[in-house]
Amino acid sequence: MKTRSRFDRRTFLGLGATAAAMLPLSQSLADTPAGFPRRLVLLFSPNGTIYKNWKPSGSGNTFTLGSILKPLEPFKDRLIVADGLRYAPGGAGNAHMQGPAKLWTGSSLLAGDEFSGGGGATSGWGSGISIDQHIAKETAVPTKFGTLEFGVQTGGAQVRSRMSYAGSNQPVPPEDDPKAMFDRLFGDFGKDQAELDAVRDERTEVISMLRGQLSSLNGKYGKDDALKIEAHMDSLTEIQKRLDKTMAYPEACEPPTIDMGLAAQDNDNFPAVSTAQLDLLAMALTCDMTRLATFMWATATSGKRFTWLDIDQSHHDLSHDGDTNAASQTKLTQINTWYAQQVAYLMEKLDSVPEGDGTVLDNTLIVWGNELGKGNVHSHHPIPFVLAGGAAKHFEMGRSLDFDDTHHNRLLVSLCRYMGLDEIETFGNLDKGTGPLAGL
């Protein structure tokens, strides 16, 4: 396929894109008290951490970051290091398989033979909706995209490579390719209005024919197929809604310059793809194209080789090495520190865009989780959670907290409440408790 320049690209969904200063018009449920968008970003990194280098010393608002989280030092006053949270046990699959699904759904994996893990564990997909999808569903968010899912080399559809769920058995795939993501977000920028209108009208007509064909299939098939037909129909409805939406973007909104030619699945391109995806994520949030995003680095059991840190072994192989293997502990610390640098990079980007008296970061909450606690024993406690950003002053940031082996479902409830779901008490089918996370 021939190379084309950035603005010569084929139009994608959506309309109008003239940059106009976006003033808060009416305050919707999800807006901050000052009338700006309230945002939630959920991050995943794999294979657990090295706890002793992750854990801050001190507690409350007097603490010193451990070496892994040192890259976040400039934002220390907008961090909560949340120790002592665990995944509730239960459900099919092994720890690697369960991790990504439990992380934001607080729910078990379905029993099934679709996926197998080491040692013969098998499972189906996750059995519950994730908080990003749930919040989008419950709060008519006025953005172009209800949610956005970013991936960095998450690869094939696998229980280990999906963390966002639209419901039981409904994983939502992330986009791994920055070029494709650029198209989704900015494909129609700089297009002539008449051209955009023509594309919209054609698509509308095609979609109408497709809806007719899907309807003709209704009632003729079993319930699994009926679900697929319904999901297809719903997807078309969402796409049509986006076509019909006229967007106005804030001044700071402009397409980032990213490397369009990146081979997105090449191991050694992992850092470059990460940067491009973070640039796109930061701009999607700045443009208020979405207020809910998930971002997944690799997959559970990731075998990425951090060659850019001169680490040739696979991350997963290293994560199995024993605590007494100093060389492996050092490498794993370096790997986790690298992930922290990525988080810091995202925070810098968001903090560089003014919004009201503060910045976009001030109205954003980033939550960074992991599939495991400790890699070599596959533990699900404690999961190294970090909350980052201003969180629209919803939480008192700048603290190091220990939640003493509490199920992380409490955190999920707190995050839903932060996004405006004030009534929510429980989240996920493994939730044994009630209410938000006490002390957060």
Added chain:
Amino acid sequence: MAFAPDERVGAFRSNAVAPVTELIIEQYMDAAEELAAAAAANADDLLPCAVAQADDACIASFLADFGRRAFRRPLSDAEVADLQVLYDRGAKVGVEDGVRLVVQAALQSPFFLYHVEAGADPEGTSSPVRALDDWELASRLSYFLWDSMPDDELFEAAAAGQLVDPEARRAQALRMLDDDRAREAIGSFHLQWLRIDELGLLEKDSAVFPEFDEAMRDAMRNETVRFADYVVRQGDGKLDTLMTAPWSFIEGPLGGVYGVEIGADQDPDEPVDLDPAQRSGLLTQASVLAQHAHADQSSPVFRGVMVRESVLCQTLAPPPPDVANVPPEPDPDATTRERFAEHTSNPACATCHTLIDGIGFGFENYDGLGAFRTMENDIPVDASGEVVGSADVDGKFDGVVELAARLAKSDEVRACVNKQWFRFAFGRLETKDDQESMDAAYQRFGDTDWDVRELVLAIVDTDAFAWRRTTEGSK
């Protein structure tokens, strides 16, 4: 153009139970628009007439013909009328735009994207069992044997109503197996069955295996595809040959791993003789051995699990929660086998690892790339193993050559291969309703002295192939 990839059903990729999401529907739209623009630029090739001469008859013929290829069946009048509306809309600008819109819509249609199998209701009732019609059978055949759409000859057979007849269906299947397009599917089965279809992503520690590169990776994949295709389509087709052949298809970059000289004039499609004391069929191929290994060393565990799960179709119990499964540290003074001894000496691990490592240790003659070795860290390799917990292959063995010979004669393995092919053919797991069909295929497999080619033809002949349950598609 890239789509969110499919999930697996058992060992095999399938989207039979894949949820439909907005992203994938958007990707389909994206792809359809891109392809439609390309098609419109070549409208002369697509239309049965020159663009300048496109009259109503020419367009009607285009809609019927293109529609049939896209939906893999003739279109109803209403469906043609829908496409005509889109054509007319585009044609206001020009014939090419009309063609573009038709292609754009057809390639996003559920009848293009899905295997829609309405079947015929035999009693005119709402029976849950439907006989597939000729067009649906044509698609089943072509996607099973070619991983692609039917060709003209298959469409003609469908139009002539021949495919519901088992004899004619077998004749088509034979023709299709003889066609080189079958190579893709035969290769794909073996790669997925042995869980080596992600070889393209395989990475090795460059400090330990500096010779490993992309060319070697490609050669590994090519070897297995060529070998399986050769045995099944050109050779004797026997499972025994797949499991024990002391020859294979070695490209230059793999010569070092096999310890053979591959001359520049070596025809890659000609088999290369290997040392029968070292190599024996699929399980000793570099693809299998390198994939089921660590980045810096072999893995008795991965290899043992692969044999248990893929070749014997056994399900192993998961390790207990929070088990301290820390692999032993690399040790320059010990062999891999010695380092993994705790697996079987510690009773907490032994239950499963006796099943796994007993087989996996037998692979210790092959390093992390699949090269044959008799020494590791200057210590002689012990490749003795023992199979326990199987139906008919229990017992001690020494090395994979002996193990493979035993597996090749095992009814448990034969039944497993039967099951794996069945899953591959239908893109779904078997259910209890499939038992008769699986038994019938197994019977034919056995009657032909375990000829995989005959097994493939037998599957085409089963009720499961010719009928569907309205509730199937997922378990």
